[in-house]
Amino acid sequence: MSQKIPFAIIGTSWITHDYVKCAQATSKFSLRGVYSRTLDSAKDFASRYQSSTNDVALFDSLDKLAADPSISTVYIASPNSLHYTHAHAMLSAGKHVILEKPSTCTSAELTSLFTLAYAQNLILVEAWRHVHETNFLALKAALPNVGRLLGANVNFCQFSSRYDRVLAGETPNVFNLDFGAGALTDLGCYCVAFAVELFGSPVSAQYFPVRIATGADGGGTLLMHYEEEGRTFTVTIVFSKMFFSTAPCEVFGERGTLVVPTVTDIERVEFVDPRVRVGEQGRVTQLGGEKVPFEYNLREEAEVHGSMILERDVEAMRRWEGHSRSVLKVTEGVRRDNGLLFPVERK
Template sequence: MCHQLVLHPMADPIPYATIGSNWITDSWVSAASKSGKWKLQAVYSRTQQQAQTFGSKHGCSNLYTSLDELAAAGDLQAVYIASPNSLHYEQAKQMLLAGKHVILEKPATSTKAELDDLFRIAKEKGVFLLEAFRHIQEANFKLLHRLIKQEKALGPIYGASLVYASYSSRYDNVLAGEEPNIFSLNLSGGSLVDIGVYPVSFAVALFGAPKSQVYVPFICRTGVDGGGVIILRYDGFGVQINNSKSYASTAPCEIFGAKGTMIVNGTTDISSVKHWHPKTKKSEELAGPYKQVEKPNVNMEEEAVEFARIIREKDTNASVQLEEISRVVIGITEDLRRQNGILYPADKQ
């Protein structure tokens, strides 16, 4: 029998384990530790050597190579999962069934059906499933959200252009004839689900669910998309998204409204939110300080703080709002994949 730990609502850090040992897991562990809200209690990897290497790096000696044993561990309240995309569903399902909260790196699952099942299990078990869209937890994103929702800066929205196009060194492997994880159909890869979900979730968090969507991708030789242009159709306006792992863009993000244009440096790590006034032809910086971290890590501290708060306070209202974003985003990305014949093994089950 699995016994769930009871935490003091304000004091004890949340004991958790990691599944996955790549750079994003490094970023999460560092951010979670810095926040003071989490305690790395255990590390899982398929091999003892990988577990030992990652655990030593982060000062954790409690190592697992069995998911069954990890699920049964009574000293863990949560699990952070950042394994290859195709493994997310089964691993998260096992941890949720064991009564553990799950923080699941994006994309949460390969299909909407898998995500629906995980949210159903989480509710039955009384635990939280939280998809790690770190950027919508940033203070400057929340500032932008307030300004747009209150129509203080822009008034009615006329449209938006969002960008996340960054050349991946792994695309060199694709060009060399290899098939790295994120460019593999079998592992539920591709630019849309790895990079495109950032601007898509950015748009969904700001504007809600679109009426429809279309995608014109560049298809790699491995069968996944290397990047492309997405159009999200809303009532009265559209959002254009340029996403890629096979080419780079230096363009900012822009949101157009009746009272001017909001210029944002990117969809993640937001350090600048400028309001350009059409009458004065001048811009005003509105952004506050942002969490800058040393590369190759990315900012996940604000996310770590908010997720800990949701778990501690049992804030179902906040979790339901995040759940709705996750459901809309995967509905969009699955539709866009199917439009272009980008099908995973999970799509055929």
């Protein structure tokens, strides 16, 4: 491919390294800039991607990054509470934005960003890696196999080493509401996005959080209720950063059950037919293929993002805008119902 997207990044965590590596593996992107609060940090990040044929500029000023005409696109993976400010600055400067999940703290902020993107004829997209995975698409395509939907369980429980710091009386950023954080915005949003992409927007949602010493949620159970097109069912979502679970995700229907082992990095998709007994659990048919190797676990979403930007695909942007709005409507609503307020909501 002769044309590559010259992009920069804001935020230098592990997820940014993963995205850069996977984006460049698509041959649609070329890293040209790194922003960090210090040039030393930016230099350390960029050192992995500098080469004789690819010069990566270093920035410790957002204004200078915004003003650089050689960069067309910015991937933003800064703390959640800064997503809106950083995205607004880059869109205002005429740059496409790939915004790491969760998009913004409030629906009003998200509306402001999309309004600006459309006015500037730019692409804005939220980086949901899991809903672009090959095996997630296999799961979605297999939904008719279960017949009339009866419900689903979506589980995502990963113990965070930083929870021990909470137990020691500290407030790490990932458990700090002032940074737009908490288990719902870190893990639960994956589950909500998973359900919204499979089943659409729910009629109602209710969250039962487990509050921790920092005031944020360490995990909880979220119910999404559906009543449409003759369907009435509930999706039960369990997520936590306080413990680890190997419970799979399952979609139940009158004809059988679809099973995937995880929300992200799905290794396989299975259909269990309870009426054809092989042992006690019924016959299991594998529907999905092997997952993408872990080192490229963001490549599928980067392929989508690259195509959207190169083709200025506004229709695709509108499609994923709807998904982002639906996810945020759920997470924002249940947070506020439980008094889990971010700084922008306390004014």
